Amino acid sequence: MTESQSILSIPLGHYLETAIHAADQARAVTQKWFRADLKVASKQDKTPVTIADRQTEQAIKDIVLQRYPDHSFFGEETGQQLNNDQWQWVIDPIDGTKCFATGMPTFGTLICLLHKQAPVIGIIDHPILDERWIGIQGCQTTHNGKVCCTRSTDSLDNATVYTTSMDMFDGVSGKQARALTKNCQFRVFGGDCYSYGLLASGYNDMVCEADLKPYDYFALIVVVTGAGGIITDWQGNQLTLESNGEVLASANESLHQQAIAKLNEF
Template identity: 35%
Template sequence: MSTPARLADAIAIAEAARPVALAHFRTHLGVEFKSDESPVTIADRGVEAEVRRMIADRFPDHGIFGEEHGIEGEDSDDLWIVDPIDGTRSFITGHPLFGFLLAKLHRGRAELAVVSIPPTGEVFSAEAGQGAFLNGSAIHASGRTDAEGAAVYVNEGEKIWRAHPDVFARLMAFGKTRRLSCDCYPYGLLAMGHVDVVVDYDLQPYDYHPVALLVAEAGGVITDWEGSPLGMGYGVPVVAAATPELHAKALAVIRGQ
């Protein structure tokens, strides 16, 4: 099956997942906490179960790696990565910018990605070498190269402040406009050209692979804090920027150079 057809399937899967999540949004549902203190709800598990069923029906020979149910078929050349609710803390507190993340990797390289924001109806998509889109319309990063006028979003600010207070302090003086943020939506804003830099911390493969392809196909740059490409590591710190020049400046700030 061609990649464009698979992207259409990925978008259809995201659209099917949307009502499953919204059925539980802003309701009084139980919350459990996993061993790493991250919350999980019936919505997380329900969305992932539905997505796994749909992927297995369409691509029975592909592997699936989901946040809640782990990896099946990890030896397959084709692996789907799923974060059923990216931003469970946002979800359980009624914040409407949680997301649904889906990416398909072939031999470790992302071929397509979907970043859906269920409450707003925004569906970001990207295909390797084909660009980035919002609800079917092409989008592009800002092209900004200077740090002085940059809009900088810092995800997981509390974690960065606790683990690297020196980095956090430097980030709070970087750019023109700064916002403490969370989850996947800032990457969509970067891909649309509204935000110039996103700094993030402690991400897993299902957190970063979908947004990484979106940023790259919108013309941006995304790496870990060492400037290395994103692989399949856990607890990865990430920095994304609209251009290579601005990305280099963000890396320098993180490194204290």
């Protein structure tokens, strides 16, 4: 059986094959531009963007809509194209543009397919590090083709918590985040979507972030849960298109509930 036949034999296989092909093509674009002489512009929301972000998203969009012209598409750079309320692709071409633009290899590409607004396929791809996590609804998450799982840490004082930057928190959410992280063994800054891949592979215990958009978190949901973890908003609610951007991912349910309690002490 060929690799393509193997992929097509699993649930959602034809969609997964498209997602993997899109991730491969996205790699070609980001690898070409990585550590090149890039101009970094600011969008209206003050977040950075480069030609690599736009070209990577367009490459993914072309592949997806050529194969499924009736599907909807929601990308960070091109916005929403609503064609179908059943199937929607949600894309972040370069999660971690600041890292990408400054030569840090931990940026990633996020590809997710929603069915009736629920994520069923999620890919976290790191082109320079040659690491890829794939999550599929009802299946175990894989890292570079091998099944991975989260850690069994069961108390905050033994937990490692990641957050990309304290800049993502405002006054209130900053106090909440500090209330959580000061009760953990230690916290690590940076990582963007790489932190969630590491969580799925059992290298850290928790990721706590805010100010995220749907294209920042949807792909992560399938990857984290398929590895045995849990990911919600800070109140423990399911993440949706309407969530407020606060995201908590934990290695297991026990740790998650302890973290939610700390976040909501105020």
